Amino acid sequence: MRKNQIISLVLLSISGLLLFTVFQKNKAINQSKPSFAADQTYRVSFNYYLEDFDSQDQVNWYLPQNSSRQQIDSLNFPTALIPKKDAYGTRLRWIAHGETQYKQLQTSFVFKGKAYQHQIPENFKTDTESATQYLVSTPLIQTDAPEIIALADQISEANSSDLLRITAAFDRVVQIPSAPIITKTDALTALSRNYASCNGKSRLFVALARAMGYPARLSGGLILENAQKRTSHVWTELKIDGQWIPFDTLNGHFGYLPANYLAIHHGDRAMLSHSPGMSFDYNYSMKQVEVLKFLEHPTATLSSFSPLGLFRLLESGVLNTTALYLILMLPLGGLLVAFLRNVVGLKTFGVFLPVLIAYALFETGFGLGILLFTGLILFVGLASRPFQRLGLLHTPKLVISLTLMVVFMLAGTAAGLYFDIPWLRSLTVFPTIILTLSAEKFSNLIVEDGLADASRMLFQTLLAVSCCYLLFQQQLIFEWLVVFPEFLMLIIVIAILLGRYIGFRLVEIVRFNPLLK
Structure with a gap:
């Protein structure tokens, strides 16, 4: 009988300790549970290195912003710089002003992203508000070029609905072989050469969409992974029934962006630019953070709740x-x-x-x-x-x-x-x-x-x-x-x-x- 009493006491002690620690930790977790349910979380750092610059040399780069599919936390950048919004996004500008001949600029943040598949209707509502800004021809997006117009008319005549026309234009651009071209490629060049990188294919899709009467623009950012790299990424957005819908013609994402796509700016403008002639180097450092999805917490946040956590x-x-x-x-x-x-x-x-x-x-x-x-x-x-x-x-x-x-x-x-x-x-x-x-x-x-x-x-x-x-x-x-x-x-x-x-x-x-x- 004494043996049974000892066993019962041990079991009650273990159970009591278990319930107490779980209650305390669960209380702390519920009090700080985030509202944004992320599929993937990354720590991201933009690193810029400058040398031998003049007093008025400058560096411009865009910062990511919150949206329905991404959230940016713990955003840090040089304290002397003030973010300013323009037509393309939120930009930082650094000007030398006689500083020393070596400088390192860094922007870091935590990215939380989730994948989202948009449901695209068969026919779109007419959008007169964007008729001028997102339908016009530009030097790199030649909407009025005869070759672009001819291909757009061919696609429009062969398909009866807006969705079918957009799908046919998308498939036409996706079929173009990809090539790792660093320089900018305009829409007409991408069509005539029949090979292009993400920026050339995206401009061609924008040009075709605009030629068919659909408001379209470029969007840029990074594809996040556990790596350190220098390449950014560009995709296309179409304004459909008042909402900007993403299309990635390089990776074949139709009305969809994966959770690791970091959107930074909109429009046909570089995410990063600097004065010519200065010694400049950069890289983007990314590391994925483990996320416990059912709690919607990054592990870094949970680690502060209890030393008993893993x-x-x-x-x-x-x-x-x-x-x-x-x-x-x-x-x-x-x-x-x-x-x-x-x-x-x-x-x-x-x-x-x-x-x-x-x-x-x-x-x-x-x-x-x-x-x-x-x-x-x-x-x-x-x-x-x-x-x-x-x-x-x-x-x-x-x-x-x-x-x-x-x-x-x-x-x-x-x-x-x-x-x-x-x-x-x-x-x-x-x-x-x-x-x-x-x-x-x-x-x-x-x-x-x-x-x-x-x-x-x-x-x-x-x-x-x-x-x-x-x-x-x-x-x-x-x-x-x-x-x-x-x-x-x-x-x-x-x-x-x-x-x-x-x-x-x-x-x-x-x-x-x-x-x-």
Whole structure:
């Protein structure tokens, strides 16, 4: 009785501590929950380096602004500069004014973006407000050029609705081969050369849209990724029923921008410019910030709530999301397998082996992964049976199984590459050691209990793997464990209760049900 009291006290203490810490942290999180639900978050820095400049040399660059699909936080720039709005966006201008002959200018901010797919109507309402500004011809967007007009008329005559005309013009520009041209390319040149970069293709699409009577403009910014680069990006926007809709003819985005597109300015103007003759260099530094989507918080924000959180590991890069996912889900998967063994009554290849196999299935998909795993286990298990008759010790037999596994995987991968079969090329993603141990267990079971019993245990192991795979697909559970790692203590509580279970297993109830009646 005293033992039961001690166990009950331990369980109550762990549960009380768990509830207290979760309550305190959840309260802090709810009080600071942001209103903007971002799909991706990046830390971005514009770095400009100047040398040997004259007293009146200047640098101009545009700053990103908030919109319905992006939010800019923690915006920092040189304190002496004052942002000014113009027709293209919000601009900063730095003028030398006799400063030293070396200068570094920097703008940094946190970008939160979300992807958005616009629903475009079949026919558009007439927009007289933009008739002059966004329909006229310019030196780089030659709307009135005969070649542009001829192509626009051809597209208009072949399509009966506004949506079909815009789609046909978009497809025509998308088909133009892309080329990494650094200099500006006008619309007519992009059409005649039949190759262009993002700025040439975007100008051509704007010219065609304007020639067909649709208000259009350029939009510029950056495609964010974990990198440091110098290239910006340009796309097109059409004003449809009073709303500016994005179209990226370089990457084929129709009425859509991905979450990592940072919009900075509008119109046919450079995002960055400087006085000629000065020594000038620059780069854009970007780093993605891990975001827990169900809380809509960047991990950097959550790290201030509690030292028990795992946000700093993600933020610092000590562990990436994949590694932390495996670490946190491993005990949860082990608890599930223990439940299946002790309560349900399944017989599996160990406790954590089904968990690791389930995790490996994420590389290939569930159906294909199960087939590959079963095929490999059966092949290696059956192929190693002749070596059992030689009376070899356990370790040499394990080496033989490992060698057979590696040979089979290499042969399958080579065949997949030669015959271009994707599922054969996927063989190498399986952890070789895990498969070897599974094959060794299967081979030993065949010798000890026969092929029928070994096959039944393999089937039950696959059932446990399937349950673990379904558990691992619940991203919400992983994010809760990142925010509330205290729940790992709950696993200990459940494991203690599970360890004291001495009742019937479910398969035994089914098996002996006639006798029990």
